[in-house]
Amino acid sequence: MPDDSTTPPSPSASPKCVWPPAAVPGQGHRPGRGREDGAPEDQSPVTAVQGTDSEDEPGNTLVSGGPEARPVVSEPSVPEGADRSGTGEVSADQTDWPAGAGLHEPSGPDHARTAGEGAELLDELRSAIARYVLLPGQEALDAVTLWVAATHLQPAFQHPPRLAVVGPAKRCGKSRLLDVVTETVHKPVITVNASTAAVFRSVTEEPPTLLVDEADTLFGSPKVAEKNEDLRGLLNAGHQRNRPALRIAGPEHKPVEYPTFAMAALAGIGDLPDTIMDRSIVVRMRRRAPGEKVAAFRARRDTPHLHELRDRLSAWTDRISGQAVTREPPMPVEDRAADTWEPLAVVADLAGGHWPATARSACKTMSAYEAGQDEEGGLKVRILADIRTAFASYGNPETLSTAHLLTALKRDEEAPWNDYGRNGLEGRGLRVLLNDYGIHSVNVRFPDGSQVKGFHRNMFLDAWRRYCPLPEAPADVPPAAGT
Secondary structure, rough: OOOOOOOOOOOOOOOOOOOOOOOOOOEOOOOOOOOOOOOOOOOOOEEEOOEEOOOOOOOEEEEEOOOOOOOOOOEEEEEEOEOOOOOOEEEEHHHOOOOOOOOOOOHHHHHHHHHHHHHHHHHHHHHHHHHOOOOOHHHHHHHHHHHHHHHHHHHHHOOOOOEEEOOOOOOOHHHHHHHHHOOOOOEEEEEEEEOOOHHHHHHOOOOOOEEEEEEEEOOOOOHHHHHHHHHHHHHHOOOOOOOEEEEEEEOEEEEEOOOOEEEEEEEEEOOOOOHHOOOEEEEEEOOOOOOOOOOOHHHHHHHHHHHHHHHHHHHHHHHHHHHHHOOOOOOOOOOHHHHHHHHHHHHHHOOOOOHOOOOOOOHHHHHHHHHHHHHHHHHHHHHHHHHHHHHHHHHOOOEEEEHHHHHHHHHHHHHHHHHHHHHHHHHHHHHHHHHHHOOOOEEOOOOOOOOEEEEEHHHOOHHHHHHOOOOOOOOOOOOOOOO
């Protein structure tokens, strides 16, 4: 696909860009402060201004892992046990993955050179992103950095992860993040409210990077989402290699395969469809607080430097692409979360330095937070947990009538069941929520001879075990000697 002609071409021989330190929440950039490596500051003026979306509205704070996320500082966060020399070695006794597994192969001078270069490039990319977008969640900043780098290695991966940039309201900096990402990813195809046909034809055999702003206009309501079901299917299918979309096309009306494999970033207000969120690195943004400042992003001034960084990143990934294909890194998560985060872990392992440990830390923290979000917001999972509580409130009987079960569910005023439907949760709504688990009400006869619709407790045991298991009881700690 031809390059975007609206952005300036990257300079052929630009000097290495010296990025200022990352902004500090509440302080922004401090131009009078020298670089921490002793080198002089970049002499180009940096104006500390309010972060903006594309409409120049204030707001650009990015958060992941909830309100307790750590603030960004200019010194890269290096987890315990990570080697700071750039060799990529980590202390086995202080990590959460097998010592040495996938972290030291291949070896040799060529690998050491590319690994050191990779860590330096990722550090520079992270500083570039932090210059324009204030990220109080260090894990989110690390994840976005690794995701951008991974776009240059798409042919090496089985699963191209999505980047879901979501926020509760406008002016949260979602568009500003896409502005910066667009200038650093591989072969960007950016759009707002694209038609499904246009997106289908934008994905080629050489995977681009799809960037969709204002995705809430595509999936923001059930009625609109229904019209864009084909687009959602394409985004879901493109999360795995060899999942083409079939369409009838041409005058002969023959089936045509359209490739779907491509990395994609989607930004919008509110959560995206759950099937997309489940395949995404989720970055939850929030509106900037008073006093938090970053540099303004201006395309004419800033894209040449970003393109120069992009080109060096592309050159490095070209040299390591053969190694990336064969790597299967150890992951701190499982199943689809592991598939989604694996490309980022591959990039981190090949970069070396602190990045292998940094990537796993971001993966664990952000995946755990999203798992908690799903448990709170996913009604089909919550109904199972609340039904278990309802049975317990009656003393865990073997059977419970539908009427008593609904009464117990709506007894909790903080639960969503009183507001589910026009009159609160009723029998039909309960049937819909439980249908995917293969659980249906049956005729139940009680000791008084009455027969009504209800449920046996053992109908739920398998679903409880699979979808909302109770936390394991902590192991007994032996008393200390002498007590």
